[in-house]
Amino acid sequence: MATLSDNPGVRRQMGRGDDDPQARPGMGLPVHLLGKLATKATHPAVILAETLLLPLLAVGLGLIWAPQDPLQVQTSFPWPWLAPVVLALRYGPMAGLVGASVLLIGWLALNAGHWDIFPQLYFLGGLILVMLVGEFSSLWQARARRAETLQLYLDQRLEHLVRQHYLLRLSHDRLEQELIGRPMSMRDALSGLREAGRGEEQAPQALLRLLAQYCQLECAAIHTVTKGHVAAQASASIGAHDPLQADDPLLRQALQTHRLCHIRQVQNGPPGTRYLVAAPLLDLDGEMYGLLVVQEMPFFALQEENLQTLQLLLGYYTDGLSMDALARPIVKQFPDCPPLFAFELQRLAHIHASAQVPSIVVALECQPRALEQDLPAQVERLKRELDEAWLIRAPQRQVLAVLMPLGNATTAEGYVRRLEAWMQQKSQQSLAQAGIFPHVVPLDSAQPERILQRLHSIAHA
Structure with missing residues (x-):
């Protein structure tokens, strides 16, 4: 059921509502204008202009309102002194004194030749009022600056804590992912290598299973190496491993350097390798008797720490055989x-x-x-x-x-x-x-x- 307030024409005749940001009950000025009036200027030229023009405006209004007494010396309330008081509240006692000086110069200019009737109590009371208001303004401005400085410091600390908490959360999530992908500790891995080294026939396959579990290998194989030649048939493998390509540049580099090589270390010509890692198995004399080739592994597992762990486990295993x-x-x-x-x-x-x-x-x-x-x-x-x-x-x-x-x-x-x-x-x-x-x-x-x-x-x- 429609009401009177649902009609746009009725709403226009009823006036603005209480939630209108452009008006408030009992206030004729827009809110944004009052906000500008309450905001202090920061540029020195603007402050000086405001300090001089506001008392002159008060004197001008006095000339229009009461030409015979523009500074309201003889009236019940000295209205022109509101200008220095406002300046003292906004900018401190010095601005108020400058405004009072403008009023004094204005009185002297308007009463040239009659300086003997100078209103001493009028200006003395005004100066005391301006000084009191200026001191009050300075005190509260200092407190406001301290509060703003403290709030800025707290905001910075809060931002720092939020950033640290975010990084801690990312670190926790990454650690959780690594623990899910690597369910055993290094101590468990070494213990498993001890057991793997005892059975000579099943040792390569047990080693490969442990490496797959700890280093996240998905497709890999161990090939026997005899006098620098790699056997085409794998002695142990996991995953859908393709036949060995003996001319692969990564394999050639591992055979030449007798060191673990990965895909980013291929030196001779364009990459063109189908393997990610090639790691030699060396005996006590440094001679290679086996080669581990990794064809597939997760992207995030191909990093320096995981490769160092892979090399450590291979060295621990090969030493255990001797x-x-x-x-x-x-x-x-x-x-x-x-x-x-x-x-x-x-x-x-x-x-x-x-x-x-x-x-x-x-x-x-x-x-x-x-x-x-x-x-x-x-x-x-x-x-x-x-x-x-x-x-x-x-x-x-x-x-x-x-x-x-x-x-x-x-x-x-x-x-x-x-x-x-x-x-x-x-x-x-x-x-x-x-x-x-x-x-x-x-x-x-x-x-x-x-x-x-x-x-x-x-x-x-």
Whole structure:
């Protein structure tokens, strides 16, 4: 049912509504004009012009309203003083004093020859009023500037926090995607490689399955290499792998350099390669006996970190096939060193040399009071799954060397803290009070023999 307000003609006769932005009840001026009047000027010339013209306008209006007394000296209220008061409110006491000076000059000009009747109280009261209003304006302008500065700082901090939160969210989403695509940790991968190296016949296929799971390979194959020639038949493969193309430029570059090569490193001529990655499998003498070729993998998996991980896992696997040969030089020089500890030490040294991934050795020096409580054997049982331990016996003390693969100083610090907590829970003592003193020996660019010599020097000091 239509109402009177639905008729456009009736609405025009009824006038503007309360929600009209151009008018408000009881106000004859548009809102945008009042907003301009309330906005202060910033240019010095505009401020000076406003300071001079507003008092002159008050004097001019006084001449029109009361020509015999334009400054309203004899009336009940001195209306021209509103101009200096407004200037003092807008721009501070100095602008108000300039406006009052204009009124003074105007009175002197209009009363030339009659300066003996100068209204002292009139101008004194006006000046006091202008100074009070100017001081009030200065105080609140200073407070407003401080509030604006604080608000600007808070806005910047909020914008920074919002940006950081957005980046954190992107990082979390990317980490979640990587964890979905890479469901195992590096420690699990190395443990799987140990198991893969034990079965000689199924080892290549087990290695390829683990690489596909950890490095996101979709289509890849391992080919045997004999005297620089790659076998056409793959010894292990995953996915719909095509027959090998021996003249592929990426394969030729990998065979020449004996290093992992990917599609962006093809040097000879135009790219023209059908493979994404070619990685050699090298023995202890640096001779190539196998070649991993990757035909398909996700776009985001073809990045430096994933390729470094692929090279690390291949090196760990190939070293594991030569356990006796790796451990023999160390066992010959240090007969009391366990072969498995010597093998892991050599293998981790090779990994650091090829992939720049460090490892760490924590040597726990056990004094006689610790030996009386059989603490070395108890601490040895607390080692992690991939860690290898060697108990070095000396006349005065024993040193328990714990080799931590792919660890650094932070890893050693966490391990020592865990031992501290275990000792506090066991006997309400610290490691030092129990007679155990830890030493951290990094396995970086040093030769494994030097590491063992340092461990022996700790035991026989």
